[in-house]
Amino acid sequence: MFEIRAICDPDDTDRPTPAAWPTPEQAYAKAPSILDEIGWTARTLAALKCFTELGRDFYLRKAALLDRIALLDEPDTPGDVTETAVAAALYLLDLDQPGVICDPRAYVRQQYARSLSPDL
Helix, strand or coil, rough: CCCCCCCCCCCHHCCCCCCCCCCCHHHHHCCCCHHHHHHHHHHHHHCCCCCCCCCHHHHHHHHHHHHHHHHCCCCCCCCCHHHHHHHHHHHHHHHCCCCCCCCCHHHHHHHHHHHHCCCC
């Protein structure tokens, strides 16, 4: 067994603590249905002109939607759905914090839960 210690200024002690990673059930407890999110995504894209820049909210909701769909897939058979969910999560992670390394789908769940309940 070993111990890892982070040495920092006492004023910065809140920063190195690990982020809270909600379970999928916790993250998506207040989420609209998957069908509603598919509809929102399609309506959002259909209403845009070509080459319109989309905001973070769109990419967060899209990544969360794809994560939720991937969770419905067989857990031992990763495939296109899981790969697509990971790609969307990596895009959001890179958009928010380039160079940060963590589980991208866990990051999406954390950010989505925070978007629905900012006190998390």
